[in-house]
Amino acid sequence: MDNLLNIIDACANNNSACQKLVYEHYYGYALKIVFRYVYRYEKAVDVVNDGFVKVFRNINRFVTDDIEHVERRFMGWMKKIMINVAIDELRRNNMLAEIGGIPEHVWNVSDRSLSPDQALLYKELISLIKQLPPAYRAVFNMVVIDGLTHHEVAGLLDISVGTSKSNLSRARVLLQKHIKDLEASVI
Amino acid sequence: MKYIDNDMDELFNKAGQDYPLNTDHKNWDAVYKALQEDKGDLPPPQAPKNFNRYYLLLFLMILPMLYIIINNRYQYTQKDNVSATIIIPPAEQAPNPNPLPAGSIRPRPAEADIATPLGSTNNDAERPDKQDEAKSTGAARQVLPNRQSVTSLSTGEYSNNNRPVEKNVALAARSDELVKSGEPVKNKIFTVTGSYQNNSERLKTLVQDAQTAQYSYLTVPLAGVTQPFGKPAAIISEPPVFKALHDAADLLTAKQKSKALQRRGFYYGVKGGPDFSSIKGQQVKQAGAAAGILAGYKLNNRWSIELAGLWSNKKYYTDGKYFDKSSAYMPSTVQIYYLDGSCDMIELPISVMYRFSERANTFFVSAGLNSYFMKKESYDYLAQAGGVEYRGYRKYKNSGNHIFSNMQLSGGYQFKILGNINLRIEPYVQVPVQKVGIGNMPITSMGVHLGIFRNIR
Numbered sequence: 001m002d003n004l005l006n007i008i009d010a011c012a013n014n015n016s017a018c019q020k021l022v023y024e025h026y027y028g029y030a031l032k033i034v035f036r037y038v039y040r041y042e043k044a045v046d047v048v049n050d051g052f053v054k055v056f057r058n059i060n061r062f063v064t065d066d067i068e069h070v071e072r073r074f075m076g077w078m079k080k081i082m083i084n085v086a087i088d089e090l091r092r093n094n095m096l097a098e099i100g101g102i103p104e105h106v107w108n109v110s111d112r113s114l115s116p117d118q119a120l121l122y123k124e125l126i127s128l129i130k131q132l133p134p135a136y137r138a139v140f141n142m143v144v145i146d147g148l149t150h151h152e153v154a155g156l157l158d159i160s161v162g163t164s165k166s167n168l169s170r171a172r173v174l175l176q177k178h179i180k181d182l183e184a185s186v187i
Numbered sequence: 188m189k190y191i192d193n194d195m196d197e198l199f200n201k202a203g204q205d206y207p208l209n210t211d212h213k214n215w216d217a218v219y220k221a222l223q224e225d226k227g228d229l230p231p232p233q234a235p236k237n238f239n240r241y242y243l244l245l246f247l248m249i250l251p252m253l254y255i256i257i258n259n260r261y262q263y264t265q266k267d268n269v270s271a272t273i274i275i276p277p278a279e280q281a282p283n284p285n286p287l288p289a290g291s292i293r294p295r296p297a298e299a300d301i302a303t304p305l306g307s308t309n310n311d312a313e314r315p316d317k318q319d320e321a322k323s324t325g326a327a328r329q330v331l332p333n334r335q336s337v338t339s340l341s342t343g344e345y346s347n348n349n350r351p352v353e354k355n356v357a358l359a360a361r362s363d364e365l366v367k368s369g370e371p372v373k374n375k376i377f378t379v380t381g382s383y384q385n386n387s388e389r390l391k392t393l394v395q396d397a398q399t400a401q402y403s404y405l406t407v408p409l410a411g412v413t414q415p416f417g418k419p420a421a422i423i424s425e426p427p428v429f430k431a432l433h434d435a436a437d438l439l440t441a442k443q444k445s446k447a448l449q450r451r452g453f454y455y456g457v458k459g460g461p462d463f464s465s466i467k468g469q470q471v472k473q474a475g476a477a478a479g480i481l482a483g484y485k486l487n488n489r490w491s492i493e494l495a496g497l498w499s500n501k502k503y504y505t506d507g508k509y510f511d512k513s514s515a516y517m518p519s520t521v522q523i524y525y526l527d528g529s530c531d532m533i534e535l536p537i538s539v540m541y542r543f544s545e546r547a548n549t550f551f552v553s554a555g556l557n558s559y560f561m562k563k564e565s566y567d568y569l570a571q572a573g574g575v576e577y578r579g580y581r582k583y584k585n586s587g588n589h590i591f592s593n594m595q596l597s598g599g600y601q602f603k604i605l606g607n608i609n610l611r612i613e614p615y616v617q618v619p620v621q622k623v624g625i626g627n628m629p630i631t632s633m634g635v636h637l638g639i640f641r642n643i644r
Contacts, residue, residue, distance in 0.1 A: 145203030
């Protein structure tokens, strides 16, 4: 993605070749964000596509004066959009927990950028996050992984800052419990 | 516990970023289709919003103009021609025991004594008493054989309050009154509308007629001399009447001239007009506009200093090579073919003006420095990057202030339209002293400003 700024410019002018380039390059990044929030893989794929439509529709609003770190800024901007569309999806389901396991084909444990152990560990950790109730999952994802503040979380989820902190605390407790259970089962 | 939480957070953070997820289910077609449908939902293109702003600017420009015109019109109606009242020496009357010296001033007699106020003559024919007078005119002509010569005064000099069309009617009415038979008009003022100057012989005839008709006073406006309403008229009591009249007129005119010589003071107004801008002499595709207010100070009848504040929109076209991409946050790898630029700015020109004549209607030249305060810049451009050619659009707000960035030279003609109000036509050219805008471009502008301003005395 050399000359990202040029490509963004072209996307803003509805150049579909450049839009496709952006979509294909950042699809994995976006899906990894959304899948942490949305339980079902197929639904997450749809949400990501919706997110990209939103990205391209609003890409002319993306401005940065930090030429050195355009990609970082752009990814950060895109991440916020993806989180928003994922939260919208959770809201559509009234933040209800979903049941059923996650099929194995959604994972790519043969990812060469990770050692097999790491890949398995990360897969298990993400599975644990996905088992959290949606309200806890959303707050944990936003604060711990996506780096949002409690104020931002409160604004996005339309809850109080206290509720956000409380949900995070409960999410941590649940995760620690799950990790202990996991360790116990392995031993 | 906190450490445990921190370690756990770090671990989950890494997992959240790098977890192994199958990302092969891309569906660009679905996204593309959604984007195309989205395009179809777009509302039809509308006229640029800037258009409304220009109307607003025009409206704001008209308001002060209306104020100036109405205000000045009101003051103008408060003025009247200065007139001289001649005391008619009666032919068979005893000498005046208290004659006034020639050229002396004394208050007008009471309104009740004024038989025919100035300017009231046009409707005289409709008045019943005047109809009666008209019936008696035939007899009067026999008494006053010089009546025809009096009537002939209407050939130019007897303008009726600067309304030449009506002057014949006014003079005819005056003559009818003069030849009124049998009615003693002693101690009454007879007022002549129009001017007497350059028609001394005819005025002499008029005086003789008045004398024969036994009028005591004859009021004659002094040509080209105006004075605020309510001031006393010059009253000439001693012969030679005409020399005294001339002297009084000269005296008053000289006073006005001396006032004119000391025309220092402030003036203010509005100006605006089209603006044609170009970069390095390239083509001009569209016209911009500028409008705003001006204020100045006349140092004397020739020189003045002036400051203006204009809201200006400049439109320009340029080849990509004159556009500095680095300051516009564009990577150097982008190759811009050309740009159509538009910028909204506040212009603050400060200039020195020289008038070629001391009169109100004169040619002038002006030179000064102009500062640009950029409010908004937008660029439509055609560019190429990474082998992809595309049309781009960028907008920048408050992109910079450029103090004394242009030299403004102008010249034109100004003329008085009403009282203190002057109109000015001012072609100008703005030569760049430094590069301006987000793209650091040398913008040369030219156009014509139409201005209206009012002197504060």
